[in-house]
Amino acid sequence: MVNSSRTPVLQTEALTIRFGGHVAVDRVSAAFEAGSLTAIVGPNGAGKTTYFNLISGQLPPSSGTVYLNERDISRWPVAKRARHGLGRAFQLTQLFPNLTVEENLGLVVQARHGLGHRIWTLASRQQAVRTEVESLLDTIGLTERADDFARALSHGAQRRLEVGMMLAMDPQVMMFDEPTAGMSVDEAPVLLELIHRIKNEQDRTILLVEHKLDVIRTLADRILVLHNGRLLADGEPESVMQLDVVRQAYLGELSDEEVA
Amino acid sequence: MFQSIRDTLPQSRILRGLLAVIVVSLLLAPFIFDGSRALDTAARLCIFIVLVASYDLLLGYTGVVSFAHTLFFGIGAYSVAIAFDHVAPGFGVLLVAVVVALGVSTVVAVTIGLVSLRVKAIFYAMITLAVASVATVLVSQLYLYTGGEDGMTYRIPRVLTPAFKLLDDKVLGVRINGKLLNYYLIFTVSTVLFLLMVRIVASPFGKVLKALRENDFRAEAIGYTTVYYRTAATVISACMATLAGVLMAIWLRYTGPDSVLSLNIMIDILLMVVIGGMGSLYGAIIGATLLVLARNYLNEAMGVAHNAFIDVPILAELFNPERWLLWLGVLFVVMVYFFPLGIVGRLVRGRADHG
Numbered sequence: 001m002v003n004s005s006r007t008p009v010l011q012t013e014a015l016t017i018r019f020g021g022h023v024a025v026d027r028v029s030a031a032f033e034a035g036s037l038t039a040i041v042g043p044n045g046a047g048k049t050t051y052f053n054l055i056s057g058q059l060p061p062s063s064g065t066v067y068l069n070e071r072d073i074s075r076w077p078v079a080k081r082a083r084h085g086l087g088r089a090f091q092l093t094q095l096f097p098n099l100t101v102e103e104n105l106g107l108v109v110q111a112r113h114g115l116g117h118r119i120w121t122l123a124s125r126q127q128a129v130r131t132e133v134e135s136l137l138d139t140i141g142l143t144e145r146a147d148d149f150a151r152a153l154s155h156g157a158q159r160r161l162e163v164g165m166m167l168a169m170d171p172q173v174m175m176f177d178e179p180t181a182g183m184s185v186d187e188a189p190v191l192l193e194l195i196h197r198i199k200n201e202q203d204r205t206i207l208l209v210e211h212k213l214d215v216i217r218t219l220a221d222r223i224l225v226l227h228n229g230r231l232l233a234d235g236e237p238e239s240v241m242q243l244d245v246v247r248q249a250y251l252g253e254l255s256d257e258e259v260a
Numbered sequence: 261m262f263q264s265i266r267d268t269l270p271q272s273r274i275l276r277g278l279l280a281v282i283v284v285s286l287l288l289a290p291f292i293f294d295g296s297r298a299l300d301t302a303a304r305l306c307i308f309i310v311l312v313a314s315y316d317l318l319l320g321y322t323g324v325v326s327f328a329h330t331l332f333f334g335i336g337a338y339s340v341a342i343a344f345d346h347v348a349p350g351f352g353v354l355l356v357a358v359v360v361a362l363g364v365s366t367v368v369a370v371t372i373g374l375v376s377l378r379v380k381a382i383f384y385a386m387i388t389l390a391v392a393s394v395a396t397v398l399v400s401q402l403y404l405y406t407g408g409e410d411g412m413t414y415r416i417p418r419v420l421t422p423a424f425k426l427l428d429d430k431v432l433g434v435r436i437n438g439k440l441l442n443y444y445l446i447f448t449v450s451t452v453l454f455l456l457m458v459r460i461v462a463s464p465f466g467k468v469l470k471a472l473r474e475n476d477f478r479a480e481a482i483g484y485t486t487v488y489y490r491t492a493a494t495v496i497s498a499c500m501a502t503l504a505g506v507l508m509a510i511w512l513r514y515t516g517p518d519s520v521l522s523l524n525i526m527i528d529i530l531l532m533v534v535i536g537g538m539g540s541l542y543g544a545i546i547g548a549t550l551l552v553l554a555r556n557y558l559n560e561a562m563g564v565a566h567n568a569f570i571d572v573p574i575l576a577e578l579f580n581p582e583r584w585l586l587w588l589g590v591l592f593v594v595m596v597y598f599f600p601l602g603i604v605g606r607l608v609r610g611r612a613d614h615g
Contacts, residue, residue, distance in 0.1 A: 079481075097475070107468065122462050
């Protein structure tokens with residue numbers, strides 16, 4: 001079912017948050033459909049991560065609304081949003097450092113199946129969870145590190161586990177916050193290829209905060225440009241990048257890097 | 261039950277051997293150790309293993325720092341004491357006392373657990389400390405019911421006392437009487453409670469508790485309502501401590517602030533968890549054994565050393581039995597310095613399953 005209806009999966013309406021006098025996200029309205037990949041760009045401090053925090057619930061909005069499948073979820077706690085299909089991979093890796101890679105993923109899988117309250121089964125004997133974890137390990141290429149503590153992984157491997165944990169949620173909405181940040185030149189393409197594959201094969205709503213323009217060009221169907229918390233532009237990649245305001249506000253700053 | 265043991269038992273050979281020695285010693289304690297003092301030590305050890313393991317469930321697994329654990333220990337002990345003293349020593353009364361104690365502990369634990377919704381770890385620790393102090397004051401003020409500072413001595417069901425004789429003859433030099441029954445009651449209940457906890461930490465629920473300890477922000481973000489789990493852990497831990505208190509009251513036939521409520525016991529529990537190794541229930545066995553033995557026998561061991569060095573001027577004084585607390589202190593410092601992860605933590609370091 002490819003977008004038979006054009007109802008957005010996720011929508012924000014005049015979403016705003018103020019910290020004292022500073023408006024970090026200022027009346028941002030946008031709708032995200034199934035099967036789309038939207039890149040959210042903007043200079044540092046533009047409010048991209050804050051916008052994510054408002055959607056996934058780590059921050060309560062000062063005003064405005066977040067809709068998930070047309071339900072107002074603005075007041076829902078984080079865990080409830082997660083259970084209803086909002087998955088997020090964090091910019092600063094958020095793992096369970098003293099648990100193994102397998103346990104990290106297993107925790108997510110059992111959360112999705114609602115098994116967390118089971119006190120009388122043995123976690124190690126839940127075959128369904130194990131099978132799923134094995135396939136996830138394969139997807140993120142960490143099968144051989146399954147029994148290592150998460151903290152013992154290299155930075156790149158931790159980033160992959162971070163993404164793997166979000167995939168394990170099997171969420172309707174996938175939010176990637178700079179997934180390739182700090183990854184080596186060899187590692188980044190593997191992860192991007194993975195996101196590309198998810199986009200093509202599964203009917204997900206993907207939001208991606210990313211700095212690298214070439215990545216955005218190849219992956220994104222659409223770009224949102226945030227600047228000082230405001231939505232500066234919203235549209236297809238090529239046309240958005242042509243806009244003068246965007247070039248000034250964002251691309252202008254990066255043009256050196258782009259040349260280099 | 262046995263699968264969970266197989267799945268969670270530490271891999272280290274030394275550790276397994278050590279655990280086997282302790283468990284077998286406790287199982288056969290009445291037959292291999294002489295005297296009522298040895299039996300008393302063994303019974304206390306059984307009880308403390310449960311108490312320490314239940315505290316580790318909270319501290320080592322869930323990452324909650326609470327100083328109110330003796331409060332729950334005390335609720336269990338005082339319920340039995342008051343019931344036996346004010347009503348009658350019988351098993352029906354005991355059952356009612358246990359149910360009431362578990363009820364009270366659950367209410368208190370839920371209340372304390374819900375507070376954790378609002379405050380940061382350090383304030384939570386302070387709140388529990390305050391609650392525990394209030395309980396101590398209450399016990400001392402309500403002396404009509406609790407015996408105040410003196411505590412209360414009471415009778416227990418006759419089947420559990422030395423006066424009750426099962427056989428006229430000794431078996432392997434041991435009198436088969438109520439005291440022996442009492443010991444095996446304590447041993448059996450402690451074993452069951454400990455295995456229950458082993459089972460709990462190996463469950464999906466137990467995994468979530470570890471996730472809370474590791475990163476509650478992420479636990480919430482993958483869909484666990486952390487307050488619910490933290491409260492559940494507090495309740496389970498509290499109920500286990502309550503049952504340990506019940507056992508203590510039955511064994512000692514005395515309940516007072518010094519035996520179940522004092523801050524000293526809280527500190528002992530903390531030390532046992534830390535020395536044994538946080539986040540491993542088997543560490544509770546090691547930690548409790550080491551400390552209970554040290555508390556009970558260090559004094560004597562030093563007496564022996566004192567006599568051996570009686571002619572050496574400084575050494576003799578150093579090993580004066582009156583200085584046993586000094587050596588206990590040295591022992592702690594050395595342990596914490598060389599085994600920052602606890603004994604079990606040290607022995608299974610680098611391995612995945614320490615729980």
